[in-house]
Amino acid sequence: QGTRVGFYARTCPRAESIIRSAVQSHFRSNPNIAPGLLRMHFHDCFVQGCDASILIDGPNTEKTAPPNRLLRGYEVIDDAKTQLEAACPGVVSCADILTLAARDSVFLTRGINWAVPTGRRDGRVSLASDTTILPGFRESIDSQNQKFAAFGLNTQDLVALVGGHTIGTSACQLFSYRLYNFTNGGPDPTMNPAFVPQLQALCPQNGDGSRRIDLDTGSGNRFDTSFFANLRNGRGILESDQKLWTDPSTRTFVQRFLGERGSRPLNFNVEFARSMVKMSNIGVKTSTNGEIRRICSAIN
Ligand code: HEM
Ligand SMILES: [Ca+2]
Numbered sequence: 559q560g561t562r563v564g565f566y567a568r569t570c571p572r573a574e575s576i577i578r579s580a581v582q583s584h585f586r587s588n589p590n591i592a593p594g595l596l597r598m599h600f601h602d603c604f605v606q607g608c609d610a611s612i613l614i615d616g617p618n619t620e621k622t623a624p625p626n627r628l629l630r631g632y633e634v635i636d637d638a639k640t641q642l643e644a645a646c647p648g649v650v651s652c653a654d655i656l657t658l659a660a661r662d663s664v665f666l667t668r669g670i671n672w673a674v675p676t677g678r679r680d681g682r683v684s685l686a687s688d689t690t691i692l693p694g695f696r697e698s699i700d701s702q703n704q705k706f707a708a709f710g711l712n713t714q715d716l717v718a719l720v721g722g723h724t725i726g727t728s729a730c731q732l733f734s735y736r737l738y739n740f741t742n743g744g745p746d747p748t749m750n751p752a753f754v755p756q757l758q759a760l761c762p763q764n765g766d767g768s769r770r771i772d773l774d775t776g777s778g779n780r781f782d783t784s785f786f787a788n789l790r791n792g793r794g795i796l797e798s799d800q801k802l803w804t805d806p807s808t809r810t811f812v813q814r815f816l817g818e819r820g821s822r823p824l825n826f827n828v829e830f831a832r833s834m835v836k837m838s839n840i841g842v843k844t845s846t847n848g849e850i851r852r853i854c855s856a857i858n
């Protein structure tokens with residue numbers, strides 16, 4: 559796979575601590591960068607591998623495509639890169655900065671810390687048209703599973719990684735169709751009927767579609783298992799999230815992450831970290847099939 563823990567130990571020993579303090583200082587003034595960076599890393603890895611292709615500016619690059627338009631946190635990567643170039647010029651890749659920043663984001667929201675294998679190189683290709691490979695929020699679990707399996711990620715990885723929705727928000731425009739006129743003029747029947755009016759109040763019909771609502775109601779800033787408990791209670795925000803509970807193949811894992819009686823319990827934080835390491839190794843570029851960018855938003 560080519561990556562290893564401590565890749566920069568000799569060439570840039572302070573790399574990981576520089577990145578962590580950059581993420582930390584941005585997080586203090588704007589906590590939204592934590593979910594922003596976690597999602598950005600996922601969207602990077604699924605398109606051309608974890609190679610920082612998401613960071614490239616320009617017409618028709620990945621970041622201009624619809625699934626990426628609401629991504630946040632680019633300034634954190636740029637800031638860390640500037641500091642790293644001052645400390646050890648030309649050594650640390652933007653792909654590794656993003657991978658480490660995603661880990662730090664989980665840690666800062668009170669998830670666990672884990673060792674991240676590093677040594678990724680940066681890609682030179684970024685095409686908006688490649689982003690159709692990203693899973694959509696209206697897709698079936700079967701099709702989500704296929705998209706993850708194509709990268710060697712199994713159903714447990716899928717459920718654990720989507721558990722990243724324990725932090726962060728969604729714009730009303732991406733789920734309000736579930737609240738009004740979903741089937742025969744009514745809301746999505748998989749939603750808890752008591753939850754529907756609450757969400758309708760937050761996202762009124764013909765209201766501001768860009769308004770943002772926690773994906774994990776009541777615990778949007780904390781990396782915990784509350785997201786899965788919400789799914790069990792019919793309180794998933796995205797259609798794809800609620801399907802993790804309605805589909806029996808994924809429900810088993812939700813129950814295990816919740817430690818339900820009669821299930822074989824799995825520790826969500828531990829499994830999330832394990833699945834993140836797997837996802838972070840998708841399509842890694844090493845040696846000559848990549849470069850160390852000078853600025854993260856442009857190829858050299
Ligand atoms: C089936 C797969 C997935 C689908 C369909 C999906 C879809 C979405 C959607 C529609 C949003 C709302 C975006 C917005 O309004 O800005 C979102 C947010 C988010 N997603 Fe996912 N996602 C998936 C998997 C993942 C994975 C694997 C991760 C990371 C491990 C992740 C992390 C996040 C985070 C942290 C947010 C909040 C972003 C923010 O607050 O800025 N998602 N996702
Ligand atoms: Ca990429």
Ligand SMILES: [Ca+2]
Nearest residue numbers: 724774777780
């Ligand atoms: Ca949470």
